[in-house]
Amino acid sequence: MNNHTQVSLPASRQGSPLLGGQLSTHPREMLRATLGAALGLSLSVWLCQQVFGTAVATLLIGPVGASAILLFAVPSGALAQPWSILGGYLTSAVVATAVAQLGGHSLPMASLAVGLSVLAMFLLRCLHPPGGAVALCVVLAGPALQALGERAILPVMLNALSLLTMAVLYNNLTGLRYPKRPAPQINMHPAADSTPALSSGITTEDLDKALEGFGGFVDLTREDLGQLIEKAEQAAMRRRVGAVQAADIMTRELHLISPETTVRDALDLLGAMRLKVLPVTDAEQRLVGVVTLVDLASVLDRRRLRLVRRRPNDRTPVSEIMTAQVTAVAAQAPIGDLVPLLSERGLHALPVLDGDRLVGLVTQTDLIGALQRGLCGQRG
Template sequence: MPASQPPQRLTLLGARQLNSRPREWLRATCGAAIGLFVSVWVCQLMFGAAVATLLIGPVGASAILLFSVPSGALAQPWSICGGYLVSAVVATLVAQLGGHSLEMAALAVALSLIAMFALRCLHPPGGAVALCVVLAGPALQALGEKAVLPVMLNALSLLAIALLYNNLTGVRYPKRPQPQVDLHHTSDSMPEMRVGFTDADLDAALDDFGGFVDLTREDLTQLVRKVEDAARRRSLGGIQVADIMSRDLRCAAPETRVREALDLLHAHRLRVLPVLDAERQLVGIVSLTDLANFVGRSGSFRLLRRGGGDKSPLSDVMTSPVIAVSPQLPISELTPMLSSQGLHCLPVVDEEKLVGMVTQTDLIAALQRSMVLGA
């Protein structure tokens, strides 16, 4: 049984499988311990041990969030800073107006929760902050309205450690959406984003779900897309690049002249030519776009027709190194490469030898046939 899979008796109590590995457990544990120690130590230096001890509970809860679930919406910088600030201010006002009683503490937690919802900075340890401020001991009560200062010092210290530790240990924090590369500089969405669910569908599903989801909207979109990709790979898993690639290829050598390459492309109505060395290994690729750009730098196309390109070898024009794929690659992996990366075809290499080419047309034909046979 996997380490993260809870036993059946615990499942009955609401335990769920954790999608993390023991290595991540160790990383988060060390980070939480370091963050808690440094934050309390800094607070102790500035405000004394008594104040630091009174506020240690919320810091421990926040440390677990910031280091074990750093991608969660509740663990983002605005959540901890806004949550701590709102809770401390509300609790301070409640305590000054109503005193340091249990009733006032419950009221402070309720008002803090409403404020955090309104300001979109929900952070559960903020409730503990409100409790600590209202039910504080003499050391914290003596600070009066300045009780906000040690609270925010804890928040900022812990956040600084989280920013440093998480990023140094390979976890990007804070969570930011992946930048999308717009190769065509248009307002159209990426090709793989045009089919399937839309933002409106996601919003409707979240509204229908009703409860709070501790994922940012971007993370939830990415998660659903990955599920879709996994389902697509499973349905097309039996089809490999070797099944759809072209094998009878027209190739050129690095010393082939530009004019010869143009004639070869025109004669066979091709858009690209792989460039092979003497050992038949792929060393580059040249396309009509490469040749057009070369002609634009060297002069007019008219000059090229008159022989201006006879002395220019493809080694001066070709793109190198080349992105290539394996014959055993499932065709489901080709979709992002031939759509969002601006590639029209991909060389297929086996044991460093060129064995074929796969194009957008090959992929479309394979997907269409798979849909027809699967219908």
């Protein structure tokens, strides 16, 4: 079997050596980033001008402009996070100031300052490309900045703090979470000692090795890569199964119980019908919860099996033990969205709703059958 798959993109979506690759950016996001970068740069330069004068603000405008692009156009990148800009600016300013004090304000000293700044940022895990421009500006500064001596760090950090503050406010007000927060992780394996993995079987260690395999710095975290792979898997699943929806594969013959149904009756129904899940609905067939074998088993465990051995006519209502926080899907939900819910979260069945009414259940068996039919249809 050939393990290497070659994918051809339409000509309109392929990059070129001269024009670069395609940027998957919505025009609205371009406008948002453009306005944010302009506002952030204007505020930082204005504050620096008020405190240190126009000459100093003008000398440092270059790195601030470069940082504005990162913080507003690609705020999810590792190079645009708060520690990157604060640590990058501070490290570069300190290194450049020391180099200038010891070796003077010359081009060779500026090159040395940039190299040492890059090394220091790598070691401190605060790599920020405009930090190199900060080092150049400090070493090759004009008289206004040179007059500050070692205090040249102050206007540099004022720019960093004001630009970062603007980025936090603007990005969040325009619907983009910044700083980036780690995405909540879902344990893909029921066992407590197992390693989280994607549905493809890729583990976090695999992601780390993939990132290390690039051989250089990649502005992509393990979490970013994991989310990218997961979304690609979901898109591929939707493509393979086509337009199949939950309503197309769900079980319509339902065994429903009410919140007043007793635990004993629910247990008898589960056993008689060989079921694992019983939906609990009100008089209008609106879903209010589910009762599973796990719920009933917990009751049996708490009562040390008295429910079965000593109290066969237990009248406890299922409303006291049912799971009220239920994961449900709409009848129009594509089948690709059901796969991670049933395969990775350990759910045995997904209630299907039409509005707020329960109309069916999608079980793991339903899903497996649908996927098998879809894959066999493709091969045919």
